[in-house]
Amino acid sequence: MRPIRRDHAAKTSYDAIVIGAGFSGLYQLHSLRDRLGLSAVVLEAADGVGGTWYWNRYPGARCDSESYTYSYSFSPELEQEWEWSERYPEQPEILRYLNHVADRFDLRRDIRFGTRVVSAAYDQAANRWLVTTQDGAVLTAKFLITAVGCLSSANVPDIPGLADFTGTWIHTGNWPHEGVDFAGKRVGLIGTGSTGIQAAPVIAAAAAQLTVFQRTANYSVPARNAPMSREEWRGIKANYAEHRRTMRSTPNGHGFTIADRSVFDVTPGERAAIYEAAWEKGGLQFRAAFRDLLVDKAANDTAAEFIKAKIREIVKDPATAAMLADIDHPYAAKRPPIDTDYFETFNRGNVTLVDVRAAPIARITAAGVRTEDAEYPLDIIVFATGFDAMTGPLLAMDIRGRDGASLREAWRGGPWSYLGLGVPGFPNLFTITGPGSPSVLCNMPVAIEQHVDWISACIAHMRATGLETVEATPEAADRWGEQVNAAAAATLLPQASSSWYLGANVPGKPRVFMPYAGGMARYRTICEEVAAEGYRGMALGR
């Protein structure tokens, strides 16, 4: 029997409001509505589902998790019916997958598209969240769940003169749906993070000229993307349960485990052979070649040197190679990109690398980009300049908790959260993959499903026991903050001083290491213990 269609235009009161219809919001809606029987609505700014994969349509956009691991695990039927075409899924295919999920679980009828949330305020007397959308509508719910993603607030740097540019400029995170025609164009690409590294080879192949403006040189390992065969899929599908167990048991939620050996357990010759094999295999797995790469600088140096030597070997022009290999941070201390022919791209006759650390961009002119020592005429500028990560998407909304206190104010010194899930002073607000959780340090679907399951179980518990409010206590958030800091300090991650993990890419943003670096498996156990101990660290009210 088909469910009765709800008239969203008339309905304004729900048990739960979810913000965002990406990976998180879709599963959260399914969990609340179809498992717990709650009335729930998803408010989504875009005209379709997909979140990050709806917006990031830039050329070369592809996931760096292996496709069989970049999917939901909650439905064995879904698992069996979907096959990815490549080792790493491309953006259009991921968007197809998420649309398939939305249809398969009949989710669209409870999603309001084209609906941007501007504010949310907790009404203490009524124990309701009042959520206001850009068009002025007000919806209310007992529970408010943010599913806004970690990397959804595009960061366009405030470079003087951008308004004067007579060509076209685009941020990769807001890519036009109709695409961009690079044929015959002089293109400038600003940024060499994961996005710039994915986009550069594809733009170079289409454009007349590509100028890459590099401020911080970056490591990258070949993805070794390839089509996947029916045989491979048969094997994966037959062993999905085992794959999922592996993914849940590792620190990073991927389908591989970290080798249980130190860089210094092996001879230099053996080490070189291990790195060579990992380079040939490709992908993020490179960082799992030894267990101490992310915790011991001397160990990390060996991986860093290996990759730098590869860059010098691949890139023919020695000056360009030197610029690309002049990397100032430990390997994987910034999110490590993987690529398809990134370094090879600099061997093309139509590609130029410009060092904007040596001579920074002074301004954008009507004709292009002017650095402190040269002018680069351009038709198109592509900003691959990243995001106001993790806190940005939450603080883009005016969220107010008890007594009208604002989240922006509460987080003035950096995110203050318990488990990255709940914020003191903001009852019945849950933040999926919020700051303080493993999130971006984990294969995202694994982190997302763990959060959605935990939140859904918490709400089910409240309903079963007649609880009305759940709220992180300040003491628990303080203690968790100490654990987040300690986990980061035990690794080399904070050593990348320009990293978005630290908020360092956004002027004025507090420098706080935001994700929990203690590992997804450990985090999962902590969350399970918290729940088993009656939601330790959370105040529960009737």
Ligand code: N01
């Ligand atoms: O952004 P970034 P991204 N002048 O912040 C430079 C995920 N992702 O979009 O390092 C000149 O990493 C900046 O330079 P610097 C993934 O988690 C995943 O590439 O600040 N340059 C840097 O080079 C990733 O980490 C996939 O000195 C400026 C670049 O812009 C995250 O998204 C694919 C500048 C920004 O790099 C973000 O990646 C793509 C300026 N004023 C992304 N401002 C997958 O494969 C900034 N830069 C899943």
